[in-house]
Amino acid sequence: MTTADSRLDRYDQLRAERPALFANPPGAAYEIIFDRAAQLACGETWAAWSRERGRPAEYGDMGVIYEDKYFIAVRDTVRFRDGRVGPYFRLLGAVDGAGVGILPMLADGRLLLVRQFRHELRGWCWEIPRGFADPGDGGGTATAARELTEETGATATRIELLGRLDESEIYLARLDDAGLPARPPGEATVEGIDGTRLVTPAELTAMLANGEITDSFLLAAYAFATARGLFAADPA
Helix, strand or coil, X not given: CCHHHHHHHHHHHHHHHCHHHHCCCCCCCCEECCCHHHHHHHHHHHXXXXXXXXXXXXXXCCEEEEECCCEEEEEEEEECCCCCEEEEEEEEECCCCCCEEEEEEECCCCXXXXXXXXXXXXXXXXXXXXXXXXXXXXXXXXXXXXXXXXXXXXXXXXXXXXXXXXXXXXXXXXXXXXXXXXXXXXXXXXXXXXXXXXXXXXXXXXXXXXXXXXXXXXXXXXXXXXXXXXXXXXXX
16 A cells, blocks of 8 residues: 555544534635545645655655644645645644634733743744643533643633634633633743733733734734623722
8 A cells, every 4th residue: 555545544543533624615716626536646746846846756645645643634635716736735733623722811900921932933932821622622612721721720610712713713711810820920831831820801902012922822812802892890
């Protein structure tokens, strides 16, 4: 069996496990093609493209092209609206469950942020806790509760869904003073978080205006919370 075939075999297995991710709804702009001959032909075309540029031919393979405990990288064979057939890359969560972002809020309206080092950016960012589903989590609120505690040491009295960001879910975690993290500010963790910060909604708004916030999960949480009027009583 060739490497190209083995990657497509894993692709077919993933498609059987998570069919919703491979649906072709009516009017889809990009139709996923599942015919093996068409997939291999597309792979050969892109392998040639790679070879011409001095890159490994397997860069053109279709199917599951990389997998670890966090991500599955998939290259679909698709038909575009103009009839062309070509590759389309997707990055999926390794576990069949929504990723989560959690906006922790105290009773007085202050919000708990984390300072996280992002490898892809090679820099530090102010964010909200977030992460992937684990096997056996049993739902988004369980994932949110686990990630909140893992990343901040805090525990929530209540967790509620705020909205959705693409394939992820954004939650509001209600905290009381007893549930605040015991971890001292500045203490490093294995997840690249070196501290937490409590801010009022007004302070967060100022950070947004000054360009200090770039995390898409925090931006989405801010938008959802604002739309729901959660910041209306901010005394600042």
